[in-house]
Amino acid sequence: MNSDALDILLVEDSQDDVDLALHTLRREKLANNIFVARDGEEALDFLFCRGAFTHRSFDHPPKLVLLDLKLPKVDGMEVLKQVKSDPRTKTIPVVIMTSSKEERDLVASYHLGANSYIQKPVDFEQFRETVKTVGLYWLVINQPPIVESFQHLAGPAHD
Amino acid sequence: MNGRSDPRLVQRLSVFASTAAGFAVVAGLSALAGWKLHIAVLDTWVAAPVKIVPNAAACLVLLGVSLWLQRKGDRQSFVWMRIRKLTAKTSAVMVCLVGLLSLAEHVFGWDLRIDRLLVVVPPAEAIVGVRAGLMATIAALNFLVLGAALLLLDWKTRHDHWPAQFLSFGAAIGAIFGLFALVLQPRASGITMALPAAVTFFVLACGLVCSRATWAIGGLLTSQNAGARLLRSVIPAALLVLGLIGWSVSKSLLTDAHFTWVQASLLAILCGTILFAFLTWIAFIVDRSDALNAELERRVAERTAALQSEVTKRTLAQEALKESLATSEAALKELADQKFALDQHAIVATTDVQGTITYVNEKFCAISQYSREELIGQNHRILNSGHHSKEFFQQMYQTIASGQVWHGEIKNRAKDGSMYWVDATIVPFAGADGKPWQYVAIRTDITERKLAEEVIRQLNDELEQRVGERTAQLEAANKELETFSYSVSHDLRAPLRHVSGFSQLLVEEFGSNLDPTAQKYVERIQAGTQQMGVLVDELLNLARLGRHTLRLQRTGLNAMVAEMLAILQPESAGRQVEWVIADLPAVECDPVLVKQIFQNLLSNALKFTRSRARGVIEVSHKEEDGQPVFMVRDNGIGFSMKYVDKLFGVFQRLHRAEDFEGTGIGLATVQRIVHKHGGRVWAEGELDKGAAFYFTLGVGKQAKSKSNGVAAGGRL
Numbered sequence: 001m002n003s004d005a006l007d008i009l010l011v012e013d014s015q016d017d018v019d020l021a022l023h024t025l026r027r028e029k030l031a032n033n034i035f036v037a038r039d040g041e042e043a044l045d046f047l048f049c050r051g052a053f054t055h056r057s058f059d060h061p062p063k064l065v066l067l068d069l070k071l072p073k074v075d076g077m078e079v080l081k082q083v084k085s086d087p088r089t090k091t092i093p094v095v096i097m098t099s100s101k102e103e104r105d106l107v108a109s110y111h112l113g114a115n116s117y118i119q120k121p122v123d124f125e126q127f128r129e130t131v132k133t134v135g136l137y138w139l140v141i142n143q144p145p146i147v148e149s150f151q152h153l154a155g156p157a158h159d
Numbered sequence: 160m161n162g163r164s165d166p167r168l169v170q171r172l173s174v175f176a177s178t179a180a181g182f183a184v185v186a187g188l189s190a191l192a193g194w195k196l197h198i199a200v201l202d203t204w205v206a207a208p209v210k211i212v213p214n215a216a217a218c219l220v221l222l223g224v225s226l227w228l229q230r231k232g233d234r235q236s237f238v239w240m241r242i243r244k245l246t247a248k249t250s251a252v253m254v255c256l257v258g259l260l261s262l263a264e265h266v267f268g269w270d271l272r273i274d275r276l277l278v279v280v281p282p283a284e285a286i287v288g289v290r291a292g293l294m295a296t297i298a299a300l301n302f303l304v305l306g307a308a309l310l311l312l313d314w315k316t317r318h319d320h321w322p323a324q325f326l327s328f329g330a331a332i333g334a335i336f337g338l339f340a341l342v343l344q345p346r347a348s349g350i351t352m353a354l355p356a357a358v359t360f361f362v363l364a365c366g367l368v369c370s371r372a373t374w375a376i377g378g379l380l381t382s383q384n385a386g387a388r389l390l391r392s393v394i395p396a397a398l399l400v401l402g403l404i405g406w407s408v409s410k411s412l413l414t415d416a417h418f419t420w421v422q423a424s425l426l427a428i429l430c431g432t433i434l435f436a437f438l439t440w441i442a443f444i445v446d447r448s449d450a451l452n453a454e455l456e457r458r459v460a461e462r463t464a465a466l467q468s469e470v471t472k473r474t475l476a477q478e479a480l481k482e483s484l485a486t487s488e489a490a491l492k493e494l495a496d497q498k499f500a501l502d503q504h505a506i507v508a509t510t511d512v513q514g515t516i517t518y519v520n521e522k523f524c525a526i527s528q529y530s531r532e533e534l535i536g537q538n539h540r541i542l543n544s545g546h547h548s549k550e551f552f553q554q555m556y557q558t559i560a561s562g563q564v565w566h567g568e569i570k571n572r573a574k575d576g577s578m579y580w581v582d583a584t585i586v587p588f589a590g591a592d593g594k595p596w597q598y599v600a601i602r603t604d605i606t607e608r609k610l611a612e613e614v615i616r617q618l619n620d621e622l623e624q625r626v627g628e629r630t631a632q633l634e635a636a637n638k639e640l641e642t643f644s645y646s647v648s649h650d651l652r653a654p655l656r657h658v659s660g661f662s663q664l665l666v667e668e669f670g671s672n673l674d675p676t677a678q679k680y681v682e683r684i685q686a687g688t689q690q691m692g693v694l695v696d697e698l699l700n701l702a703r704l705g706r707h708t709l710r711l712q713r714t715g716l717n718a719m720v721a722e723m724l725a726i727l728q729p730e731s732a733g734r735q736v737e738w739v740i741a742d743l744p745a746v747e748c749d750p751v752l753v754k755q756i757f758q759n760l761l762s763n764a765l766k767f768t769r770s771r772a773r774g775v776i777e778v779s780h781k782e783e784d785g786q787p788v789f790m791v792r793d794n795g796i797g798f799s800m801k802y803v804d805k806l807f808g809v810f811q812r813l814h815r816a817e818d819f820e821g822t823g824i825g826l827a828t829v830q831r832i833v834h835k836h837g838g839r840v841w842a843e844g845e846l847d848k849g850a851a852f853y854f855t856l857g858v859g860k861q862a863k864s865k866s867n868g869v870a871a872g873g874r875l
Contacts, residue, residue, distance in 0.1 A: 016657040023664065070649050099652040101699065102645060122652050122692030124660035124685075 007031040007139060009062040011043040011079065012097075013071050017120070021066070024128045030135035035062070040074025043067070044082060047089055058088045064138040067114075069098040069105055077108060084113030091145040093138055097131075164373045164381040172369035172381060177230050179366025183223030186359045190216035194278040204354045209286065209341065211353035213278040214261075215294040218254045218302050219359050225250040225309045226363065230370055251309035258302030265296045286351065295352045297340070301333040301360050308367055320374040327367040328376065332428060334360035339424035350421075379442065384453070386446025390438060397438055401431045506581060506602040512560070512595055514539045526581075526604055528574035544578055546570035559587045559598055568605065580609040644702045651695050659688040690820075697824040700755075701809070704831050707752065714750045716743035716757075716789070720778055723757045730765055734774065741779035744787055748856045752832045759825040760791040760852050766819055767795030767850065783855075792851035798844040806842050829854070 008031045012018045018036055025031045037043035045051035047065070049058060065083070069076035076096065083089045095116040096109045109117050118134060121127045190211045193201025202210040211219075228247035235243070260271055274280065274292030285291030294302075308326035316322060337352030337360065352360075372381045379387055501507060502520045509518035519534045527534070527542060534541070547570065558565040565585045570578055581602035587595035662684045670678065720740055761776065768774030777792045798806070798813050805811045807830040810823040829852075833840040837857035844850035 014653060014657075016660070017653065020657070020660040020664075099649045099656070100645065101696070103703075120652070120656060122655045122659055122695075123689055124656065124663040127656060127660060 006033045006035055006060065006062045007064065008034045008135070009043065009046060009065045010034055010036045011040070011065065011067045011071065011076065012036065013038055013068065017068070020124070020127065021131055024131045025135055028132045028135060030132070030139055039072040040076065040079045043071075043079050044074060047079075047083055047092070048086070061089065061092045063093070063144050064135075065092055065094045066097050066134070067094055069096060069100060069109075077105075077112065080109060080112045080114055093142070093144070095134055095138065097134075164378060165383050168381045169372045172372040172377065173231060176366040176370035176372075177227065179362045179369070180223045180227035180230065183219050183359050183363050183366075184227070185223075186355050187216045187219030187221075187223060190219070190355055191277065194280075202353065202355065204358075209351050209353045210284060211355045212274065212280060212292050212294045214257060214274055214276065214292070215298055215302070215353070215356055217277055218257050218306075219356070219363075221250040221254050222302075222305055222309065222363055225254070226366055226370060229309065229312050248310060251306045253306075254302050255306030255310065258299045258304075258306055261294050261299035262296065262303065264290075264293055265299065294356075295337075296350050297333055297337050298352050298356050298360075301330050301337075301352075301356075304330045304333065305360065305363060305367070308364075312367070312371065319378070320371060324368055324371070324375040324377065327364040330367075331361055331364035332432065334358070334364060335431070336424055336428055339428070340421075343424060379439070382446070384446045385449035386442035386444070389445050390442040393438060397434065401434055404430065501601070504603070506604065508534075508539075508600045508602075510539060510598050510600070512597070514556075517597065522604075523602075526573065526579055527571065533574075542571040542573075544570045544572040546578070555585070559585050560595060562587050562589055562593075562595055568609075569602075570609075579604060579606045581605060640702070641706070644699055647695065647699065652692065655688045655691050655695070659685060659692075662688075690822075694822050694824075697822050697828070701824055701828050701831065704752070704828065704835065707749075707835070709749045709835060710751070711747050711749055713745050714748055714753065715745045716753070719750065719754055720757055720761075723754065723761050726758070727761055727765055730762065731774075734769070735772065736765065736768065736774040736776060739775065739777040739779075741777075743778070743780055743789070746787065746856055748836060752835065753856065756829050756832050756854065757791075759829050763825060763852075764791055764793035764795065764850075766821070767797075768793050769819075770796060786855055786857060788853055788855050790851055790853050792849065794849040797846050797848045797850050798842075799846045800844060803842060803844070807840070 008025070010018065010021060012021065018038075022034060022036075025034060035046065037046055042052075043065075046053045046056070047061070049056040067076045067079060071079070076098070080094055080096070083092060083094060090113065093115045094113070095118060096105075096114050097118050097120055098105065099120050101119045106117050116134070118130060121130060189201045191213060193199065193210075194213050194216070199210065202216075225247040228243045228250075257273065260273055263269060264271055264274075270290065274290070274294075278292075280292035282291045289295075304326050308323045308330065311326070312320075312323045314320065314322055334352075334357045337357035338354075340351050341354055341357060368375075368377050368380075371377050380391060381387065502522065505520075506522040506526055507518075507520040508516055508523050510516050516534050516537050516539060519531055524531055524534065529541070555565050555567065564587070565583075567583060568580060569583050570580050572578055582605045583600055583602040585598050585600045588597050588599065590596040662681050666673070666678060666681050673681070717740065720743065724738060724740075757778075761778075764776045765774070768776065771794060775794045778790070779792075780787045780789045782788070796814075802813050805813070807826045808823075809827040811827075812821060812823040814821075830840050833854045833856070838855035839857070840852065840854035842850060842852050
């Protein structure tokens with residue numbers, strides 16, 4: 001996987017959901033480079049180029065992070081918090097995709113800087129439609145931030 | 160003489176003075192007329208050889224006028240008074256002048272012709288030795304004297320108005336002498352006065368004295384003193400005696416050739432005068448002693464009055480004392496009564512400033528179980544229960560020592576060691592120096608109340624503890640429930656999605672290899688998962704309602720209904736549905752929740768009118784008990800009223816799933832929202848005719864909707 005030209009970081013612990021999401025994204029030809037992190041810690045290591053991902057550079061952030069909230073080790077809300085509070089990562093669009101429709105999760109997510117909040121529909125057809133719309137919007141329609149423009153803001157790594 | 164004149168006498172004498180003046184005028188005028196008309200009797204009055212001469216008659220008139228004009232008592236204007244006075248004084252001066260001139264004629268033998276001014280007296284009428292018309296010397300003298308008296312009538316010397324009155328007295332003596340002369344000496348001579356003249360002189364002299372009856376001799380006559388009274392009673396008799404004595408003395412003297420009639424007359428007059436002076440002197444002495452008496456009497460009276468007033472004062476003081484004694488007694492009695500009443504109710508004690516007990520009442524002894532002897536002289540600490548802190552008593556002593564009343568509840572120990580509570584009021588009483596010298600404590604036994612309070616407090620504590628425990632339990636349960644519903648929300652949906660997803664993929668990717676039955680099965684799987692998804696969502700919704708706090712705001716319901724209709728539009732596509740939406744009021748409610756009420760009721764109505772060729776759905780409201788009742792009615796398949804109780808239960812359905820899809824949660828949700836608003840909801844229906852759902856939003860009318868809620872509770 002060429003992490004240098006990464007389109008989507010999918011943070012999802014359920015293999016079933018990963019498969020269904022990847023199936024949809026590939027079928028719609030929305031993303032070629034997708035990295036899947038299976039828990040919060042892996043997602044943070046990936047985004048902050050550490051641990052197993054020290055070879056990665058902040059110069060090539062993913063174009064989109066699809067983040068589940070209920071995750072092993074570090075939960076999605078914590079991941080969101082760290083990403084959005086660090087100048088090197090805060091410009092990365094993060095879309096919460098979760099089964100939860102709890103208001104407190106919704107409010108907390110937006111409060112922490114989530115770019116979007118989507119409840120995964122039970123119906124697969126609707127799910128596919130949702131994923132397609134999200135991918136289309138963030139990868140095709142939306143103008144992503146120019147990474148270099150923000151690099152000078154980056155201070156030393158927090159953690 | 161003091162001025163205590165008898166006013167009635169003064170009045171009478173004043174009348175006499177006026178009468179005398181009038182008499183003189185009349186006598187003078189008649190005499191003049193006698194001359195003019197030759198009526199001799201008017202000039203002599205009796206068969207006497209001596210006539211009153213014309214100018215004497217005129218002088219009498221002037222004297223009368225002068226006296227008349229100077230009489231007292233008339234109140235007249237100032238100018239008229241002046242004129243009167245001037246006229247009177249002029250007349251007096253004229254008389255004086257005539258008298259003086261006549262005397263001069265006698266003494267010097269002049270003829271001044273004044274005798275012939277009015278009437279010329281024929282020489283035949285002349286008296287021996289005297290020119291015709293010339294008045295007698297005594298008359299001339301009398302005129303001079305009386306004129307002067309009238310001129311000086313109101314002149315007061317250092318002591319009194321003596322001059323005029325003495326002159327009058329002299330004139331009176333002159334008149335008397337004239338009378339004597341007339342009687343004793345029938346042969347007229349130069350000093351013989353005519354009868355009218357003598358009488359008129361006397362009358363005028365008396366009148367003059369009487370005209371000023373409160374002064375000098377007049378005052379002596381009219382005084383109310385004993386001397387004056389004596390003089391008044393003696394005078395007539397004295398005069399009579401005097402006259403007789405004078406007469407007899409004169410007669411007897413005249414028989415003796417040694418005395419001329421003049422000498423005899425003068426002697427008689429001298430005797431009379433001496434007698435009169437003697438009388439007057441006696442009067443004076445009597446008067447003085449009377450005055451002394453009067454002074455004494457006055458003093459006695461004064462003293463008596465003073466004593467009387469003293470006695471009156473003392474009597475009054477005594478009465479006041481009696482009254483105040485009675486008041487004090489009444490007050491004491493009242494005080495005793497109040498003390499008795501107080502003793503019936505309260506525990507009373509008195510202590511000195513050191514806290515040593517100086518007095519206790521029965522109740523005190525009864526509650527403390529000490530005898531009075533055991534308590535008096537003891538410090539209050541004998542009762543200390545040890546319940547209160549040192550600071551408590553310090554604060555109490557500080558309060559009362561500073562002169563303020565202390566009020567509080569104290570726990571005391573009785574003699575047998577048992578405890579009792581009192582509600583105490585301690586009142587400090589200050590001495591003259593302003594510092595308290597004793598404290599009176601009034602207490603009420605509140606032991607029972609304290610026990611009751613203690614029981615209540617314990618009960619309260621227990622209750623609070625139980626409430627706390629129960630709250631903690633509830634909070635834990637709530638927390639658990641939240642965790643549960645969160646898990647349900649998250650974990651229950653994921654597998655459904657997977658079933659739905661992979662079965663879909665199965666159809667899509669291997670659909671061509673599946674036989675139609677297998678494909679149908681997959682479709683059933685899909686439908687099942689969808690149904691399950693909706694179920695989970697709605698259950699979560701219902702659960703969430705319990706935690707939802709109402710956010711009330713005034714909301715127009717018509718806009719809300721219109722919004723719902725737009726959402727439901729796809730469901731009614733291809734159907735003929737008539738919406739009858741009435742004007743709905745704006746109400747205080749949570750719009751998010753009330754929107755759900757309308758969504759559930761309207762989608763139900765739409766669903767159950769599906770079999771109708773023409774569905775009619777009506778939204779309206781009416782007023783009931785002052786609050787709006789909202790109604791959603793349809794002409795759908797309705798329901799049997801015997802199942803009305805099941806209508807709002809969770810998972811309760813009255814129709815088969817294949818006829819009408821649904822979860823059986825929608826109406827339960829509606830009911831929960833309505834109840835959350837304090838309102839009630841109920842339904843009416845008839846199978847195959849239609850159904851009507853009613854609800855109220857009793858926000859702000861909790862009290863009212865409470866009773867309604869009970870009724871609704873029975874029905875729902």
